[in-house]
Amino acid sequence: MTTPLKIVSWNINSVRFRLDIVEQFLREMAPDILCLQETKVVDQDFPTDSFRALGYTHIVLHGQKMHHGVAIVSKVPLVEDDRFDWQANQEARHVGVRLESGLRIENVYVPAGGDVPDRAVNPKFGQKLDFLERMTQWSQGLTVPTVLVGDLNIAPLESDVWSHKQLLKTVSHTPIEVAAIDRLKASNSWVDLGRHFFPAPARLHTWWSYRSVDWTVNDRGRRLDHMWATADVAAKATRHHVYEECRSWLKPSDHVPIMTEFAI
Template identity: 50%
Template structure:
């Protein structure tokens, strides 16, 4: 059974709803996980999604900041919203989706960006990011309930050398510092997760999902980073058919600085 899941940091769902509608019409994923929706739950554009055939929606939002939403053609069961670091913000949402005879738990994450200075002693935002990673270790691929699992979203870290335009120049830049890249890889390993993007696209190839608004010509300079990730429980590796990074979406009118990433499965 063909099945697809997409992740996209939309950078305000109401501001960019026309782009979301275009994406859903053209690519029709079964499930779309959005991050940085910047929208309280009561103002979320439910009707626009319903009109496109996405009847099942779980949201965790707040005004002007953060926020995650999981939009699905299939029922969403067991919806949970987990808090991190004793801070009230909306950065996690999980739900279970039926796929044929299987059940798939999907964790939708928006990891803190961490500010500009990679020193937790002087930058509380960076300290928050490292603390968030520490608590993410509790999110396991195998919870013993028979569900396959996915963890995806804007994790705000580019772990591999080929996940950034210049490894050497970004070693001291937040999102690619060793404490972050090693920390994220440890979260993945201890949780038993497979990096499905890199399972399909070899680590030798550069892959970017984010290009800064500051670039005069983002496409020409191509100074990107892979900040958006799709992880899965190991049993999903054999079912993974392909991964699509929709680079062209960065060139759409009034775009997000992130682009959608889609994982296609035969389940």
């Protein structure tokens, strides 16, 4: 019987500040691999001992002081790693690894893009679109089995947000961003695993703003966190889950973990 490979993605919004809930999640859910975004810590200060104590002895980091930062911690060996500068300014927004099986996992934190969806008046929005274009160029040349995970900071479908009509001019759900992520998806026939298991219009939110006193009351969520796979890997996916309950844990991130299981 094949043991499933469980891969989790989570924008933790400071791994040291929220280490308690990360440890709780790992003890309760026991994924094989955890991909973190927005770790907000330089590599030498990453809490590696805490992860090793829970059996995550393979750790690959790409950190940055106070901002951004990505990490992959794993129970299974990681034999190769890389860090792409899709932001073109050396921000720590990507780390990738290869498993002994040959499977690649690419963990990415796409820029939020500021508040105004116009690159002429908001350079951050232009940087976000350029980031996605560089990812698309990379994806076009990809030839190995790959899982792409992370906070892509875009909710592409109408059912990926609490109100399509009200958010059409809000960064993360604008038509220009949706077109950009659609080009990325089409560039290698990526399978969106969340929507593979929970087809639209099923509710599938992964982020709720801190601005709401009680996020459960108005439930104004968006699906900003994604897990995609090349077609050969997607064929081996058996289950996908969004751990919405983590949004109510002590000192939560505004994002919740997502996990896919693979028969690999």
